[in-house]
Amino acid sequence: MACTKLHFPITATTLLVILILATLDFTGAQTGVCYGRNGNGLPSPVDVNIASSQTNANAWVQNNVRNYGNVKFRYIAVGNEVSPLNGNAQYVPFVINAMRNIQNAISGAGLGNQIKVSTAIETELTTDTFPPSRGKFKDNVRGYVDPIIRFLVANRSPLLVNIYPYFAIAxxxxxxxxxxxxxxxxVVVNDNGREYRNLFDALLDATYSALEKxxxxxxxxxxxxxxxxxAGAGQLTSIDNARTYNNNLIRHVKGGSPKRPSKPIEAYIFALLNEDLKSPEIEKHFGLFTPNRQPKYAISFN
Structure with missing residues (x-):
């Protein structure tokens, strides 16, 4: 199982698919590992106008999905943490059209039941997240997220969400x-009978509450x-804390969240390797392995 992000060039009229989750069959709770934000060994980045060109979307799917018959793609995410609130705001107008064009291309290729088209958001798009049942999307992002939600509902696709308790506590x-x-x-938080013992569940369920609203x-x-x-930001960022969090996450996803206790959680650990060329410093140290492929600590996916 792998989650690979590709950073492609993007112009004012271009939005590229920058996240592909390629997985094995999923049964119940599963935890994969993200390669990182600069994928290697995958199709070369190309500057393709997907948002406004169905022809180019069709070509992208042919070149980057259909030509790799030995890879079982589970999701294609159009954009990673594109948001009206961050440095990716200039791409907001292109996301939904690119999603539609990629969906049309996937359906036209006869892969609509195998591959789901979505986008990955950050939890910063939500507010009033304590307790989790109050969670909602911020008013100034509704114009962006509402069409995406309608698209996902119509196509029975999941929403991809990047959830980082580390950044919340930092x-x-x-x-x-x-x-x-x-x-x-x-129990740390009791939300109308739902008991929360960890921040991950609280952030996840706050996003579910936002979706419902x-x-x-x-x-x-x-x-x-x-x-x-x-490493990278003081005592919070230690080998011990990283090992504890990631191993506990793997064990935890088997049981679901308080809001959806009967549904195991599908999750991907970021990242496989440290990324030494990234900045700020904290962003270099999420890997399970060093760049020379040495494990930083023991981790079990059993």
């Missing part, structure tokens, strides 16, 4: 470390990224 020192690392000895109650969430840095 930005809010009132959060207890054991709550973020899945090691809390007891925006007409997406039928949607599933796939956690397209989660992880913990092993």
């Amino acid at each position: 930005n809010n020192q009132a959060i207890q470390l054991d709550y973020a690392l899945f090691t809390s000895p007891g 925006a007409g997406g109650s039928s949607l599933d969430i796939v956690v397209s990224e989660s992880g913990w840095p092993s």
Whole structure:
């Protein structure tokens, strides 16, 4: 199982598919590993106008999906953390049209039942997330997310969400470390009878609550990224904390969340390798392995 992101050139009229999740068959809870944000050994990046050209979307699917018959693609995500609120805001107008064109290309290739088209969002698009049942999308992103939600509902595709308890605790020192690392000895948040012992579940269920309020109650969430840095920003970012978080995440996803306890969670750990060329410093240290392929700590997917 693998999650690979490709950074492609993007112009004002171009939005490229920059996240492909290629997986084996999923049965129940599964945890994959993201290669990182610069994939190797995959199709070369090309500047293709997908958002406004069905022909180019068809060609992209042919070149990057159909030509790789030995890879079982599960999802194609159009955009990673594109948002009206961050540095990717200039791409917001192109996401939904690119999703539609890729969906048409996938359906035309007879792959509509095998590959789901989506996009990956960050939890910063939500607000009022405490308790999780209050979660909703911020008013100033509804114009962006609402058409995406309608598209996903119509095509029975999941929403991909990058969930990072590390960044939540780094930005809010009132959060207890054991709550973020899945090691809390007891219930931390009781939300109308739903008991939360970890921050991951709280962030996930707050996003489910936001989806419900925006007409997406039928949607599933796939956690397209989660992880913990092993260095780069003081005591929070340690080998011990990274090992604890990632191993506990793997064990945890088998049981679902308080809001959806009977549904195991599909999640991908970010990332396979440290990315030494990235900045800021914290972004270099999410890998399970060093760039020379040495494991940083023990991890079990059993």
